[in-house]
Amino acid sequence: MGVALLAARGLVGGYGAAEEILKGCELAVAPGELVAIIGPNGAGKSTLLKAIAGLLRLNAGTILLDGTEITALPARARARAGIAFVPQEANVFPTMNVRENLEMGGFLEPRAARGRIEALYARFPVLAEKRRAAARTLSGGQRQVLAMGMALMVKPRLLLLDEPSAGLSPKAAEGLFDAIAAIHAEGTAIAMVEQNASEALAIADRGVVLVNGASVHSGPARALAADPEMRRLFLGG
Template sequence: MSLLDIKQIHGGYGGMNILNGVDLTADRDEIVVIIGPNGAGKSTLLKAAFGMLKINDGTMTFDGEDITHLRPDQLVGKGISYVPQERNVFPSMTVLENLEMGAYLRKDDYSRQMEWIFELFPRLAERRKQQAGLMSGGERQMVAMGRALMLEPKLLLLDEPTAGLSPLFIDQTFEQVKAINKTGVGILMVEQNARQALHIADRGYVLTTGRNRITDTGANLLANEEVSEVFLGG
């Protein structure tokens, strides 16, 4: 049984479906990457998995439980954390305050998790008293990911985590994603740097027009001539 199991999901906004029968699975030991052209429904699929849009048909289960119509706050309690592409930090708060906001549901001592996040992102430890809004794009992404990890999720949803970052921060972000996954946190990621993402992916999904186009291992998708030519720029 997969940790997250999405079957024939149809959903969207304002009565219009953007997802038209998508299937997807993700396990705790996996990095799963979603790629495809603009408008394919990639980010919409992540939002569906986090209860942020209406599901008109199909089912979603998480850890064996039906979550098809649960709200985001309910899904956080089940063990799903989500990092949006934009507006993903509290800019007027310090790094430390942002991380503490991520632990708002916790009633126990979360100091050990905080220290692990500082080990994973040493720059955040150095700048824990700095306002998040004054940091670079790559540093803000670290803050957002760190805050999402404060609840010790089973599954982390990442929407375009390297968008707009410098090559150095892009490489660092992928290394951090791998490190997070090695601790037993499943990763479901939409990523515009598709070639690099597939290099670390256990499995990848290619979406077009809200439907599954190709599903395979990351390595096989990289070797697929159609995927390389159409979706990876040759």
């Protein structure tokens, strides 16, 4: 195996003087790989994504992107280096229309924006149909597609998704997982936190289980989905 696209090791950090939330957490993502991060509520999954995006001060640990250390880089520099983060909430500008949201997503490279928006319209026709609609009028599933579209405006090498299917109907979630699978198929590496563990593992290459701020297990997604212990703990039997 070559150099990992992302290699985060020994991450320790939290939100202040209180206890650490990440307690030696690690995450590796190979180029083009789709990794599903699962685990109980409060395990630190969102915190791990924030740490990788540069939104959390770490007390220990290293993060390498393509073999280059980025641990000390601020969030904006990490975005420029190719890491795009889609948070779980407040991930679109509600009063702006779809096209304006996509333009905001592409602010780092305004000259490429027009062509990339056209490519996104072709890839996700719902964005083209709704281009003049304010983001707040979109359905939950449409909003998540828009949030991912904004992230894709910078052609990221690594896309971080925090619970993209949260709050969606089963049908909308299915559509969203199809969209994520399509982004993966085009070669973008993705680290995705999900409560819908079975659905996430079904499209992932690998699964990582996070418990109490530490990565306790990592393996091929298919093996994880079939593991009786995993099924009992995270997959509803």
